[in-house]
Amino acid sequence: MTMFPIIRRTDRILVQGLTGSQGSFWTERMLETGTQIVAGVSPKRAGETHLGLPIFASARAALAGMPVDIAVMFIPPAAVRDAALDAIEAGVRGLVVLTEHVPTHDMLTIFARAAAADCRIVGPNTAGLVTPGEAFVGIMPGHNTNVFQPGRIGVISRSGSLGTLICLNLTRAGFGQSSFIGIGGDPMIGTTTEDALRALDQDPRTDAVVLVGEIGGSMEETAATYAATMTKPVVSFIAGRAAPEGKRMGHAGAIVAGNAGSYAGKRAALEAAGVTVVDTPRVIADALSARLPIYAHDTA
């Protein structure tokens, strides 16, 4: 039984676009960490073996011959819709869409089909999922033990680079991670901050959660409502406090219009829900120590 969006070594993974340069590079990293990758999809290389894995023409062809739980896509934006629908129709339980700049109307089609097929989507524009020492899917340095160490802190981030920095700081402070959930930087995503928070709240291996948010949208505010019901401590950093209003800061989701999606609004909502909100990434570990006295680490 998969815990998706928490990734486990027992999850059987299909890599769509495995034979491309990025697909190959990251599949090797995923395999190094022990991720159970069972096959790849690449229409032009169907029937071949790549990195020791069988390559199929489609997700449907792959799933006809073997059980698969999760598909992860190394697919360019214009081809995401067809590849995603192929994986959903083939019957995967979860789909990780790493691609940035997928047309939103394609995502609308994908989300509707996924909902009908009871398939959970993570992303688009996510850096992926990491369970340190166990498995990872995506484009995170999940194989880098300076950044990721097994432990009991769950981490949620819209951003891959910032998520990496946060996990690195946690590891340096002696806090390993139970799981990293990259939810993606787009405004419309399959697994929201609240969904990820709920998954980590229900995960028996997670003692506390670090929620890395960003300005724009209303996901942090919605997640705050759920956080208020949790007994596990939540510490948060929200990026974009210094961002000027009305400018898109790279992530399509990170834009403040009027009061909607503002730093102040998110911080107030989270603090009202009992979440500790910190000013800089470096002090997240201190805030965790304060909320989890039993860990009491020296963060010097």
Place this chain on the structure above:
Amino acid sequence: MNLLEHDAKTLILGPAGIKLLDSVLCRDADEAAIAVERLGPSVIKAQVPTGKRGKAGGIRVAESPAQAREVAQSILGMAISGHRVGAVLVETCAPIAREFYAAILHAPRERASLVLFAAEGGMDIEELAATRPDAIRRHLVTSPDRFDTADATAMLDGLELGDAAPAIADILVRLYRRYRETDAELIEINPLAQLNDGKLVALDCKFTLDDAAAFRQTSLAAVAQADPATSLETEGAALGLKYIELDGSVGILANGAGLTMTTMDVVRHYGGRPANFLEIGGDAYTKAEPALALLLKNPRVRALVVNFCGAFARTDVMARGVAEAWNRLKPDVPVFFSVHGTGEDEAVALVRRELGVDPFDFMEDAVCAAIEAAQ
């Protein structure tokens, strides 16, 4: 990316069979006078891709050709929210019986689309939502290929639209089809007017194209209006880099939107002022060299923070780009590094070897050093 009213009407609404009043796009005052001579009393509207045109004085009525010349003269060349007015739309006046509001847009939280209709048009929809929320009808389209006449009719039920209801339902269905076909983020008709003769016409139209779909909406993307940009921002866009010029003195080069925003936040937190937003995440991580060259063209930059945290983006590739740009340009500003994640060991060695500086263990320390150096 937004379309001008004129483009939105002719490229989006026209092909959908939604009726428009006679109008002429004019680039100078003489053209406007000639247009009014033909059309009679008209509304002269500034063509800029932003709202609040009326409040800014960009929409005025002209009764005669002489008045049209005068009005067009005053509107052309105006700046509205940073956009210079290069053209006006001269649109004939028609007797209006009633005004409505119609829009379709993305609903991110519901992973769906939202069709909006209000029996009162002409005003700002946020204002209407605040004062008369019951006047707005909402229909969430969760199955993106299904919004039909029955759905539209159901959503209009009880609004007392009289015999206009079937025609309005038809317009909503056409508009939704167009929204899907054109990769719209937003289509808004405000107002949708019922004329004295009963005919329904779109008096204004806003259209926002999904940037990510520009590759397949090439004719729309070609006429879409860019946001006002500084010359360096335009240069950045041409290089495929997201660059935003700010007014501070600490230059920032980081990978990924989240990390870049965080670096800006930390600069502000410690009392400094960021000179820019510039991220080279995603596929752009190979563009560190042109990115740095661009950043250094801003004369306000007095110190530089390079903050890399490699996930997909390899820090060794980015650090090499920075070193190459640095050795080529030999800028007279101090640079402070923080480098972690994918490719870290090689990147740190390269920065030490090529630039003779030691990266900081914490980005906060690199930022504080840069703030001090910039003073």
